[in-house]
Amino acid sequence: MSPRLTALLGIEHPIIQAPMAGVSTPRLAAAVSEAGGLGSLGVGANTAQQTRTLIGETRALTARPFNVNLFCHPPAxxxxxxxxxxxxxxxxxxxxxxxxxxxxxxxxxTSFLVDAPMLEVLLEERPAVVSFHFGLPPAATIAALKGAGIRLLACVTTPVEATLAEAAGVDALVAQGVEAGGHRGVFDPQGGDDGIGTLALVRLLARQTRLPLIAAGGIMDGAGIAAALALGADAVQMGTAFILCPESAANPAYRAALQGERAARTRITATLSGRPARGLPNxxxxxxxxxxxxxxxxxxxxxxxxxxxxxxxxxxxxxAAQWAGQGAPLARALPAAELVRALVEELQAARLSACATS
Amino acid sequence: MSPRLTALLGIEHPIIQAPMAGVSTPRLAAAVSEAGGLGSLGVGANTAQQTRTLIGETRALTARPFNVNLFCHPPAxxxxxxxxxxxxxxxxxxxxxxxxxxxxxxxxxTSFLVDAPMLEVLLEERPAVVSFHFGLPPAATIAALKGAGIRLLACVTTPVEATLAEAAGVDALVAQGVEAGGHRGVFDPQGGDDGIGTLALVRLLARQTRLPLIAAGGIMDGAGIAAALALGADAVQMGTAFILCPESAANPAYRAALQGERAARTRITATLSGRPARGLPNxxxxxxxxxxxxxxxxxxxxxxxxxxxxxxxxxxxxxAAQWAGQGAPLARALPAAELVRALVEELQAARLSACATS
Structure with missing residues (x-):
């Protein structure tokens, strides 16, 4: 790990709580940010006005940086x-x-690609970080957000998407492996999904880009974080690991399912939403x-x-749409701050162990 | 990494050259074993008599341990x-x-499940290591091989398969992630393929078994090895990384394809052989x-x-069946000994780097 990404994002630990529309909350994001990671709000399903409220609620709980995630799909x-x-x-x-x-x-x-009021809210509220899923917004939008001092992340699933995101001027790439829960970030699902695993994807991207990399998919504990950093990632993004936190909006049925047998056999389907996403099969x-x-x-x-x-x-x-990644059986029901603390301790232990045997 | 697996297998470095039927050769296996890794012969497509010859040819080139891999599918x-x-x-x-x-x-x-002459050859030749793909042989076969002092590895793709292999008494598990090239080790493809990525699979297995773990799939360099070890693997198995070695049996068209554009978009299909395998799409x-x-x-x-x-x-x-894993674009055309040396150096560098920042 180089400290470049944590410095860029203004955080202490290389841990980003994945923005999960419907699951993330101001309480969850604030707890993660307060613990030294980067909390995220997934507002892809929210209006501009709702987003303004969510940002305000998060700010009432933390003065630290957090991330706001937008859906950049072609409008239906x-x-x-x-x-x-x-x-x-x-x-x-x-x-x-x-x-x-x-x-x-x-x-x-409404796709962020055509949501002028959403852009206005972001430019006014200026969250520290904004991230994109399903693609990239127009160049003028990226220029405006950067001009407002906002750091930009783009989720990519292939080297080709990474090239597009880098050319668009984002500050770092979220490398989403096929293990990840929730919607695949694939820009154009009609073109097929290469389904690249996190391990291979991070190595492929590390060889092609100088941008900081954030590994996402299958990472559930400090050993997973240590592995991602060994691959050349600068940080990790973890979603499924945070679903069972009391601060998440996951309902009791979702929580029970995530702790049940279906968690061992997640699957990708487009049938629920119209785009491929990984979850507990129903x-x-x-x-x-x-x-x-x-x-x-x-x-x-x-x-x-x-x-x-x-x-x-x-x-x-x-x-129910119960999104979850392949690491689902390893999810822990801990308060977010405790979970971040455990992750940091596990990461430190994994690094000391690597040291001891090198 | 604990030294338990390298000690068990009698090797110096935690690197196993994957047995690749049609690609592995005595020269490749011997070169890897001589370099301190574990070379492998994939004899799933060979007769008992051919296997005896291949083992002899390998022994003429190295006195070190090597692995002989068998296909344990239900007979057609x-x-x-x-x-x-x-x-x-x-x-x-x-x-x-x-x-x-x-x-x-x-x-x-002929499936090893019903290949009595093959078992006889193995019991007479006593290679240091025997590994199984597509499933497990009968208990009596496992007992006979163990009785002959042979170390046994089983390829698994899910926690359930790992439980079966552990119960059968193998010495270590090859955890094959969905990134891996060649045939998926899935015991029963009719039951569906969970398609678990290497990163998630190794963590899931690390939590459930005390057996040594060998991570396979998407690992192409020392950073990948360091990541696998951080996940709790004791060693890695690498196939695609060795295809371009001059000692492999890959033909010029295969080598050219692996260095071409299709390498970036490997796919899994059952259409070629009747069982799902990942390769360069044709x-x-x-x-x-x-x-x-x-x-x-x-x-x-x-x-x-x-x-x-x-x-x-x-x-x-x-x-052509040109099997390859998702890390294919990272394959290097180096002699096997040089490749092993490079991997060990890269691994050491990755560990020192983890040390420096911990």
């Missing part, structure tokens, strides 16, 4: 026929809960080969959320 | 209808080279969704090899 293209066919396909599942599908589906989140993960074409992200997600709501009203959680 | 179930349909599907591809598919397909390799990787059901492994491989032969006769290498 509505397709009434495809959406109707999808709702039709889901109709029998709704019927199991005596419910009907919604009459129509909507684009439930009934919507099945039949991915036989289902009709999906509506665009996040229009498909509108349907899955409606189905989850219908099922949830009957106490059924078989359709 | 012939299915004339499925095989005929498959040959029919391939017929237009053969026609491109003015060739016809073979009249019938055969089980071109024409048989396409259309995996639309092809008919495959003959059993390795009956399907008989067809792919015939097609490759027909194409190769016209100077076309579009159907």
């Amino acid at each position: 293209q509505p397709d009434a026929a495809r959406e109707a066919a999808w709702l039709d396909y889901l109709r029998p599942l709704f019927a199991e809960f005596d419910a009907a599908p919604p009459a129509a589906l909507g684009e439930i989140y 009934r919507l993960y099945r039949d991915a080969d036989t289902r009709p074409a999906l509506p665009d992200y996040p229009i498909a997600y509108d349907a899955a959320k409606a189905l989850h709501t219908a099922a949830g009203a009957r106490g059924n959680h078989d359709f | 179930q012939p299915d004339a209808a499925r095989e005929a349909a498959w040959l029919d599907y391939l017929r237009p591809l053969f026609a491109e080279f003015d060739a016809a598919p073979p009249a019938a397909l055969g089980e071109i390799y 024409r048989l990787y396409r259309d995996a969704d639309t092809r008919p059901a495959l003959p059993d492994y390795p009956i399907a491989y008989d067809a792919a090899k015939a097609l490759h032969t027909a194409a190769g006769a016209r100077g076309n290498h579009d159907f």
